[in-house]
Amino acid sequence: MPVVPKRWHVYVVALDPRVGTKPSKQRPCLVIQPTEFGEAGLPSTVVLPLTTRIVREDVFPLRVRIPAGVCGLTRDSEVLVDQMLAWDNDLFRRDLGPAPEAVRDEVRRALLEFLDLL
Numbered sequence: 001m002p003v004v005p006k007r008w009h010v011y012v013v014a015l016d017p018r019v020g021t022k023p024s025k026q027r028p029c030l031v032i033q034p035t036e037f038g039e040a041g042l043p044s045t046v047v048l049p050l051t052t053r054i055v056r057e058d059v060f061p062l063r064v065r066i067p068a069g070v071c072g073l074t075r076d077s078e079v080l081v082d083q084m085l086a087w088d089n090d091l092f093r094r095d096l097g098p099a100p101e102a103v104r105d106e107v108r109r110a111l112l113e114f115l116d117l118l
Helices: 035-039 101-114
Strands: 009-014 026-031 042-052 063-066 077-080 084-088 092-098
Touching: 009 042, 063 101, 077 101
Parallel strands: none
Antiparallel strands: 009 026, 009 092, 026 042, 042 077, 042 084, 063 077
16 A cells, blocks of 8 residues: 655655656655645655755755754755656655654745745
8 A cells, every 4th residue: 555645744755767857766855745635545746856965055946955864864955846746655665754844834935936826
């Protein structure tokens, strides 16, 4: 039975194969889709991948920083707001836990600005 990813949790997700600019390999992703969709049987979940390739300058709203130690991440990471993906729930490998409220708030702000929903 596939996992039902929880909103605002970070999961290790299998993103292979790589296509175009889409990130690849198994990597942490932040779930932004409400949990209720998965509970209702939707077989995919909308996520934002994370990267450890940190951009030194401020590129908000394209990226949101998550420091090492959060959700068991061993390195500073950034949420790739412009790389939103809907991914099959069977490819979610491990739940690393919920993102702190401050990260959630910053991602919400980034999404609103990036998608021009303000």
